[in-house]
Amino acid sequence: MTELDHRLDRLLEGRKEKNRFRSLKEYDITSNSGLVDFSSNDYLSLTSSSSLRRNYLGKLASTPSIFGSTGSRLLSGCTPSHSSLEKRFEKFFNSPSALLFNSGWDANVSFFATVPQPNDWVIYDELVHASVHSGLRASRTAVERRLAFNHNDPKHLEKLLKRMQNTASSSNDSSTIFVALESLYSMDGDFSPLPALLDVLEKYVPRKRLCVILDEAHSTGVYGDKGRGITHALGEEGGFDEGDTRRRGKGRVDVRLMTFGKAVGCSGAVLLCSPTVRSFLINFARPLIFSTALPHSTITALECVWDTLQSEEGDQRRQSLMSVARYVHTLLDDLLSRTPPGILHLPPDPMIPFLTSPNLAPKPGSPILGLLTPNPHALSAFLLDKGFIVRPVVPPTVPPGAERVRICLRAGMDKRVIEELVAALAEWVDIKLAEDRSVRAKL
Template sequence: MTGLDARLGRLLEGRKDKNRFRSLKEYDTSPESNLVDFSSNDYLSLTSSSSLRQSYLSRLSSTTSIFGSTGSRLLSGCTPSHSSLEKRFQEFFNSPSALLFNSGWDANVSFFSTVPQSTDWVIFDELVHASVHSGLRASRVPLDRRIPFDHNDPQSLEDVLKRITSQGSSTDKSTVFVAMESLYSMDGDFSPLPSLLDTLERFVPRERQCVVVDEAHSTGVYGEQGRGIVHALGEEASENRRGKGRVDIRLMTFGKAVGCSGAVLLCSPTVRSFLINFARPLIFSTALPHSTIIALECVWDVLQSEEGDQRRLSLMSLSSYVHSLLDQLLSRIPPAVLHLPPDPIIPFPQNSSVLPSKPGSPILGLLTPTPHALSAFLLDRGFIVRPVVPPTVPPGGERVRICLRAGMEKTVIKRLVDTLGQWAEMKLDDEKQVRAKL
C-alpha cells in the first residue's frame, strides 16, 4: 500500500466510525428476485413502459446515427436533432429559449459558476441541491454575498432581504438571485413558491431579480402534461406570459420521472448565449448522444399523451394511499422510533385548475435514529429502501427514503407499511426489555 492509500484509508475508516461510509450496491430487481424497489426516482415507471420501448426501438431502426454525438456542442455535437429537441422544450415549457446539458448537476454548476457576478447577491434555500453550492464555490460571488434562508420559510427570506437591501443604495444595480427547488428530495415537501415570490417582490425591484427554480423532482409529474409546478402556477418568464412570470430560470432534469439522462435549462436567449460562451461543463463536455436525444423525443410523446396523464394520476393516487396508511401506523409509534417530517406547507392557490392545493408527493422521508438497521430489515423482507445519513442530511435528520412509482400495486405498498410496523414493534419490545433489566 502506498503512502497515499494509507492516508486515504485512515480517512475512510473515520467515515466508517461515524456510520457515514458509502459503497456501491447492486440489486437484482428482476421479477424472479422478489425484491421491490422503493429507492428509484423513476416516479412515472417510464423505464418499464412497453409502449415507450416500442416507440424507441422503432425510431432507432429508422435512424442512421444512434450512438455518440462525436463532440461538444461547440464542435461537432450541435446536430439538427439537438436543436430540434431544444426547440420542442422551448415551446412545451413556454420559455424564451432552452439549452441542453448532460445532467442537472452540469446545468446548475454551469449557471451558478458563471452568471452571478461579484457585486450580485445569491440567496438560497438552505436545502437546495448540492450542485448549486458547487457552482457558487467556483463563482466570483464573495462568500458574504451568498446567504441561505431557512427551508421554505418566507419570514426567513424576508429577514435576509431586509438585511441586504439596507446595505444598498438607490443606485445599486446588482442582481439578487434567489435559488430554490419546487419539490425537495429528502422530506418530499413543496416550496411555497407564491409566498416566497411575493416576499421577494416587496423588497427587490423586478429588474434586479433573478429567480431560479430547480424542478428536478417535479419534471413530468406535475402540471399540464408534466410541465412542472412553475408553469402550473403561471410563474414562468416567457415571451407570451400567462401569469406574473416571476421565475426567470427553470431547470428540468431527465434522470428521474423522465427515465433518461440529461437536463434542459429554460432561460432567456441572452443567458443561453452567455452559458455557451462561459460555462465550462458545457464547453468541454461531449454533447448528449443521439440515442438519448431519440429517447427523450419518445418520452415526451408519452408525457403528452393519455398514457402520461394516466401515469400521473396513478402516482397521485398511490401517494394519497401510502400517506393514509402511514398516518394510521405512526399514530401509535413514538416519534423517537419512526416519524415523518412536519406536515409541509400547503403552497398552492385553492383555485388552481392544474394543481390541487395539496398535491401528493412520491417521496417520503421516514426519520429514525437507526436508518441502516431499518434498511437492512426491509431488504431482508424484500424491499429496497435506502438509508440517508450525514453529510447528505444534517445530524439528527437520519432517515430511510421511500420513493413511489406509478406502476406499483397497492398491495405491495400495504406490505411495506405492515413491515415498517413490524420493525417498530420489534424496536419497542427491545426497549422494554432493556428497561426491565435496569
C-alpha cells in the first residue's frame, strides 16, 4: 500500500465507523432472478417496453450515425439531430429555447456555477439536489448571499425575503434573486407547493429581479399532459420575452430542468430557458464546452421515447403508475397507522392539495416513498432476503436522523407484488415490536 492508499484508507475507515460507507452492489433484475426492483427510477417501466425497443431498433437501422457524436457541442458534436431534438423539446414543453446536456448533474452544475453573478442572491429549498450545491461551490456569488429555506415551507421563505428586504444591500441593488426548487423531491417523494412559493416570491420580489429554476428530474414524463411536467400543467412556463406570442399563462418559472435518466429511461437532460441564458451557457458552462456531446444512439433513443410518451401507451403508463402509487399509499397508510413512528414512518405530505390543475390527476400520486427508519441497512437486508431490492439512504445523502429506505414504484408493477412488499414491511414491524417488548420486559 502506498502512503496515499494508507491515508485514504484511514478516511474510509472513518466513514465505516459512522455507518456511511458506500460500495457498489450489483443486482440482477432480469425477470428470472426472482428479485423485484423497488429501487430504480424507471417510473414508467419504459426500459422494458417492447414497443419502444422495436421502434428504437428500427430507427437505429435507418439512422446514418449511431455511435459517438465525436466532439463537444461547440465542435463536431452539434449535429442536425441534436438541434432537431432541441427544437422538439422547445415545442413540446412550451419553452422559448432548449439546451441539451449530458446529464442533469451537468446541467445544474453548469447553471449554478455560471449564471448567478457576484452580487446576485441564490435562495434554495434546503433539500435541493447535490448538483445545485456543487454548482454553487464553483459560483462567484458571495457565500453570504446563498440562503436556504426550510423544506417546502412558504412561510419560512416569506420570512427570509422579509429579512432580505430589510437589509439595504438587497433592497436597493438591481441584483437578481435566483430561487432553486424541485417539483418532486427525490428522497422524501413529496411535491413542492409550487403555486404557494411562487405567490410568496411575487409578493416580495419584483418580477424583473427574479429567476426561478425548477428541477423536474422526477416529474419529467410522469405528470401533466403527455408528461410535460408540473410547470406546464400549472401554466407556469416562463423565460419568454414580453412580446413573444408563444407566451401563455403566468409564466413564473423561468428555467426548467428535465432529465432523461429517470422516467425517460435513458440518460442526459435538457435545460428549458430563455435564448439569452442558453447563449450564456454555451459561452461559459464548462461541462458543456469541454465534454463530448450526447451520442447519436442516445439522441435516437430520446426521439423514440418521446414518440412513446406522446402516444396512447404513454398515457396508459402514466395512469398505471398513478394507480400503483395510490394502492401502495392505501396499504401503507393502514400499516403505518398502527406502527410506532420510531420503527417506521413517512415524512408528512400535506402539499398535494396545492397542486390543482385540469392537467393533473385529482390527487397525483408520488412514485417515491421515503420510509424513515433508524435501521435502514437492516431493513434493506431483510427485504432483500424476501426478494425485494429496496436501498437504504443514509447521511450525508439525507440529514442525520432522516435515515430511510427509499421505495420507488413503476407503472409495470402488479398488485400482488405490492401486497407482498407491504406484507414484508408488516413482518418487519412485528419483529421490531417484539424486540421492543422483550427489551422493556428486561428493564
